[in-house]
Amino acid sequence: MKTRTLWIIWIAFTLVLAGGAFARLYLGGERTTFLPGETAGVHHQIELACETCHTSKPFAKQSKVRKDINKTCTTCHKEELKAANDSHPIKKFKNPRMAAYWDRIDARFCTSCHSEHQPEITLAGLVTLPGDFCVACHSEGEQDVRVNRPSHAGLEFDTCASAGCHNFHDNRALYEDFLVKHAGQPWLKDDPTHAGESMARARPRPALDEIETYLAKAAAPVAHRDAEVEVHWAASAHAAADVGCAGCHAPKMETEEEIEANWIDAPGEKVCASCHRAEMKTFAMGRHGMRRHPEIAKPRKAKSMLKRLGLKDPPDSAIAAIEAYLDDPSPAPLMSTAEARVPLHEDAHGLEVTCNTCHKPHEQDLTFASTGACLTCHSDDHSAAYEGSPHHALWTAELAGDLPPGSGVTCATCHMPKTVRKDTVTTNHNQNETLRPNEKMIRATCLECHSLEFSIDALADAELVKRNFAGKPDRHIQSMDWAVNRVDQPDEGANQ
Amino acid sequence: MGVKLGKIKAAFLSGALALGAGTSASAEGMEFQTVTDLLHLVMSSDRTVYTRMIVNRLAVQEGVIKASEHFEDDKALVLPAQMFRFGSEMVAEETDAFSYSLLSLWPINKQNAPTTDMEKEGLEYIAANPGENFYGEEELGGTTYFTAVYPDVAVAEACWACHNDHKDSPKTDFEAGDVMGGVVIRIPMDS
Numbered sequence: 106m107k108t109r110t111l112w113i114i115w116i117a118f119t120l121v122l123a124g125g126a127f128a129r130l131y132l133g134g135e136r137t138t139f140l141p142g143e144t145a146g147v148h149h150q151i152e153l154a155c156e157t158c159h160t161s162k163p164f165a166k167q168s169k170v171r172k173d174i175n176k177t178c179t180t181c182h183k184e185e186l187k188a189a190n191d192s193h194p195i196k197k198f199k200n201p202r203m204a205a206y207w208d209r210i211d212a213r214f215c216t217s218c219h220s221e222h223q224p225e226i227t228l229a230g231l232v233t234l235p236g237d238f239c240v241a242c243h244s245e246g247e248q249d250v251r252v253n254r255p256s257h258a259g260l261e262f263d264t265c266a267s268a269g270c271h272n273f274h275d276n277r278a279l280y281e282d283f284l285v286k287h288a289g290q291p292w293l294k295d296d297p298t299h300a301g302e303s304m305a306r307a308r309p310r311p312a313l314d315e316i317e318t319y320l321a322k323a324a325a326p327v328a329h330r331d332a333e334v335e336v337h338w339a340a341s342a343h344a345a346a347d348v349g350c351a352g353c354h355a356p357k358m359e360t361e362e363e364i365e366a367n368w369i370d371a372p373g374e375k376v377c378a379s380c381h382r383a384e385m386k387t388f389a390m391g392r393h394g395m396r397r398h399p400e401i402a403k404p405r406k407a408k409s410m411l412k413r414l415g416l417k418d419p420p421d422s423a424i425a426a427i428e429a430y431l432d433d434p435s436p437a438p439l440m441s442t443a444e445a446r447v448p449l450h451e452d453a454h455g456l457e458v459t460c461n462t463c464h465k466p467h468e469q470d471l472t473f474a475s476t477g478a479c480l481t482c483h484s485d486d487h488s489a490a491y492e493g494s495p496h497h498a499l500w501t502a503e504l505a506g507d508l509p510p511g512s513g514v515t516c517a518t519c520h521m522p523k524t525v526r527k528d529t530v531t532t533n534h535n536q537n538e539t540l541r542p543n544e545k546m547i548r549a550t551c552l553e554c555h556s557l558e559f560s561i562d563a564l565a566d567a568e569l570v571k572r573n574f575a576g577k578p579d580r581h582i583q584s585m586d587w588a589v590n591r592v593d594q595p596d597e598g599a600n601q
Numbered sequence: 602m603g604v605k606l607g608k609i610k611a612a613f614l615s616g617a618l619a620l621g622a623g624t625s626a627s628a629e630g631m632e633f634q635t636v637t638d639l640l641h642l643v644m645s646s647d648r649t650v651y652t653r654m655i656v657n658r659l660a661v662q663e664g665v666i667k668a669s670e671h672f673e674d675d676k677a678l679v680l681p682a683q684m685f686r687f688g689s690e691m692v693a694e695e696t697d698a699f700s701y702s703l704l705s706l707w708p709i710n711k712q713n714a715p716t717t718d719m720e721k722e723g724l725e726y727i728a729a730n731p732g733e734n735f736y737g738e739e740e741l742g743g744t745t746y747f748t749a750v751y752p753d754v755a756v757a758e759a760c761w762a763c764h765n766d767h768k769d770s771p772k773t774d775f776e777a778g779d780v781m782g783g784v785v786i787r788i789p790m791d792s
Contacts (some may be wrong), residue, residue, distance in 0.1 A: 202716050
């Protein structure tokens, strides 16, 4: 073959390949090619929705990029930081008088400590600085903690945030005056019940005659009636709240004809969310439901990308071809156990996480929602050790009627704690709020039954956590002793 | 003290300071010192009102509620110094056009000790020269700032009583009318 022909074939081949690659990346929205490194923790659930975090325009200045990323971090983490009474908020570091600190750790930007896509250097809590980061600012001058706190004189900086004494953001349960205020208490309270759980579980269940009344009111098209389902429903809170079959299966429909014509066999979570707004909101902030967060970037649509290229009315066949032959790797709307990166049971493979994964749609089954559903999937040491643990024994005793409501400790008691506000109980479905660092859990749950001292010690003992708190902590964290020694007037304010 | 004067394009300040029918034209040409003086007037007035009419009246004179650093946990009033700091942090979230803070040579909270040479110089100057302000220029993080330091004076018993009794207070003999610290206001001169 002539050299010229070879050149033509080579050029044509290159153009076709380049065109294919361009279409795949730009029109199809393929993103895995651009992923510079695995993301940390649960961020993998949204790592292919790049524009969720990367909102800056191309070629924007680095300072602008860092500010923009700050905004996207707080899209999801703002409420959490606010609730934590953040000890190092960005606003504290913006004042130019902090300029000398900017050169050490620039705490005006989230990415100074939390740099994504760097699995090789990522520590717990998505920290990408060496673990002794406190040394940068608290080792000299007025901020020298070894001078301000004689008890800290001989300490290194690698244990500040890892021993159970301090956190960078959340010190709600660890600040000095709080330690002093809660010192000297017995490890277990006289009346160990969780107030929110107690209120929720003490709700009267309908009596037999009430169930009969509800059953008589059950109304659904004949084809969809099911005696067992109806009995479960009549005993549930939905029946008591006058939410009938059509309320979920044919929302907003009134006449029998309308209900039959618009009947949905398996209503989606939007139907649940129309009433359970607070739960849905926290669910979308948490690890199970974060893909529903309204600020997650939407997948690229082939049609709009073609339009952006100048094709005003792109042919349907082209759109169909792009959608059929080019991958759309954008995250699926629901998280599935198949994608999970935490230890799960093999037979839970492929389950999607939505409302009725944990909540049976008709039967109100507290045990399943608060422990059974969790243990269907999770198989890590801590979860596997729950059954048979002291907390589980309390739950079993409560179910048997031997202990008052709120005594039993389920998975949800600690990981989806209930809060009471104005006599209304809400379950926080964002388990991240009490997860890591685990001291975040102290005020929301531990202190309901245990002393602060015991809680701090127990949470600092990783092996005890693995055994799901079977046994006593094998260590004592001295922070409370040091605080008590220094502060002899608990009513006085002190530095937080 | 001599003042280096400059021009500031601070249209938003005219509104914030309620300078009549303020427009960018009326703010144009205002001297840095005038701007910081006016800002300080608003700050110190609000601060004095909160200290005297809320904290001192309710917590000290009438004793109906406590004032506490942990105001949420203790269901108490926000301390006057916190009230001031929260305001300055809110401003920091909104703009880089000016910043302010309440500092002292004898801070209870160590983060309110001077961090720059000029802060130290200013705080020492206002402590040594009661009734006078301090003005200067300094470069921080590559930007030159007009920096003004105003004395913060003990205006109510709540001020000196708390500072004299606090376990972390480096000075415990404050009296009425003492300069306890200073308000530092900065405006970037380059913009």
